[in-house]
Amino acid sequence: MELRERPVFADLADSQASVADCFDYFNHERLHSSIGYQAPYRAHQQTFITTALNSPA
Template structure:
């Protein structure tokens, strides 16, 4: 993660892309949000995609 790095933040573009991808993954899959009833954004999104959540017939 960025806060653990010393010296230059990124060595090259691939390093920057990997760091951003890791952050986004952590944010969406590992961090719970109080506004989402303490669920991750990914879990909330998956629940919204369920047919019953959308009030659609199966």
């Protein structure tokens, strides 16, 4: 993810890509203390798998 001193974008597509990069970082890389220092995506996947395995068919 490219860090910028000020958010200056070349065009709409550039700004959308920057927002998408931020969401990707926040959900897939940044560790969150409230969920055991995991990335939200990983914590969600673990919950989904556990719930699916424990659900009656």
